[in-house]
């Protein structure tokens with residue numbers, strides 16, 4: 001094992017991206033993710049890559065549209081209000097089947113909100129966000145090491161499936177400092193050649209066109225949609241990242257992702273000392289959602305904890321087919337759960353049932 | 354007509370007398386003459402020219418409305434040895450994409466922008482453009498531009514010429530044989546500017562839209578004279594030799 005280095009989650013994403021061969025980054029400053037463009041501006045040129053501070057998030061995401069079409073591994077990052085602005089470009093990138101990595105270090109909303117950590121962009125991330133029927137692969141890290149590992153893997157998922165991948169982090173995971181092992185890059189998936197579609201001049205081949213407009217016939221766009229849905233189904237069949245903690249004998253299951261899952265872990269240990277058999281299911285891929293894992297526990301009691309007013313709970317309910325009692329704890333606007341609050345909630349649920 | 358390799362040779366969907374057809378031909382002839390087709394990556398903008406890739410025989414990326422400059426900036430940075438051509442209409446370049454246009458010019462990206470100014474939104478059916486003339490009637494300025502705080506025509510060459518980034522900026526018109534010749538020479542200089550690595554080059558072309566100006570072809574050519582009163586032709590910036 002190589003040595004571990006202390007760094008912020010945001011910095012870990014930069015190191016992972018560069019190690020994974022990302023050679024193009026464009027972004028616009030916004031708290032709490034400023035370390036990403038700052039570190040990229042220093043490290044990307046050193047690695048022979050390109051850094052552009054765009055004039056707005058809209059421009060940054062369109063630079064990613066261009067860079068990806070030009071054939072390189074590329075990344076942008078922002079926080080909630082900036083990610084909202086990127087939605088136009090994200091829809092075009094998904095429609096054009098261009099691989100790229102986007103990081104959202106979520107903060108409080110709606111509107112300008114605040115700069116405390118939040119998980120209120122779940123719906124935007126997994127249900128769409130931009131226009132049209134498309135899906136992003138959405139990965140939720142809960143440690144600085146996972147900020148590194150998942151960012152590195154994200155480039156492989158993006159290239160393998162020709163699909164944008166979103167790292168859905170939050171202000172705490174982005175800002176907290178933890179030891180990280182800066183692992184070397186080794187592809188985790190087969191990486192198809194890009195030579196059949198990238199734009200690099202048509203010398204010696206037929207011209208390539210990257211486009212999202214389909215007017216050739218009345219059903220041309222329908223066919224494209226069917227093709228995309230088939231790809232999304234394949235991703236659903238193949239990709240399911242989820243962690244379970246003390247679920248073997250659990251009576252009550254906590255569902256939480258990202259930083260919230262970590263707080264819940266402490267709460268589970270504390271609750272178990274008091275005799276409550278609690279476990280955690282922590283989705284890591286938020287899309288595809290680990291439905292199969294949840295389905296194993298259909299009919300059991302659940303507590304969903306989120307730093308939002310209740311978004312992932314809808315996918316939990318769908319996966320459980322609304323069987324069993326499904327409780328909720330959470331709020332938006334920068335509310336953080338703490339161990340004591342969660343243990344109190346667990347006691348309350350036990351008292352009730 | 355002579356065979357132009359850069360064009361596929363199929364008939365174009367543009368209306369009779371449309372300036373886009375002329376500008377397409379000029380670009381294609383120059384790309385043939387300068388041997389650029391095989392090293393080119395061009396944009397298809399949102400607007401009447403969105404089907405650019407149906408006519409041009411080269412690598413093309415269709416961009417979201419107004420975002421051409423950002424997309425092409427990235428492509429040029431990734432492939433600095435390739436020829437990058439941005440083609441845009443007035444709504445695309447000077448309304449929804451003003452930010453991208455200004456900042457791409459200001460960064461001095463080594464790309465060439467061809468700006469087809471027809472003072473109207475062609476594709477959506479004749480609404481006011483940022484370059485619509487004062488008093489010009491459009492479907493959203495029924496009493497003529499200037500009666501409802503619409504401002505005046507946006508003069509893009511003039512605006513961009515005060516920036517440090519651009520190397521070459523010229524405005525031409527395709528309303529006459531001489532205009533065509535001048536346009537071709539301006540675009541040639543702009544292309545060469547990029548090939549020589551001198552930085553951002555920009556050619557605005559005053560261009561006819563008989564359909565949405567609701568004119569016959571002959572009158573639409575006459576309307577270009579009116580456009581010239583607000584959009585004088587000429588070179589607005591040329592610092593190629595200083596770089």
Ligand SMILES: Cc1ncc(C[n+]2csc(CCOP(=O)(O)OP(=O)(O)O)c2C)c(N)n1
Pocket residue numbers: 399400401402418441442443444445446469471473474475476477482
């Ligand atoms: C985000 C967005 N807004 C609006 C439109 C609709 N739209 C399509 S073309 C166009 C205007 C194009 O005008 P211009 O750029 O002048 O091109 P022309 O057709 O005149 O050549 C508009 C508003 C769109 N496609 N996307």
Ligand code: SF4
Pocket residue numbers: 366367368369370371372373401471475476561562563564565
């Ligand atoms: S509407 Fe105007 S710009 Fe569009 S093709 Fe017709 S003449 Fe050309």
Ligand SMILES: [Mg+2]
Pocket residue numbers: 442443444469470471472473474475482
């Ligand atoms: Mg126009």
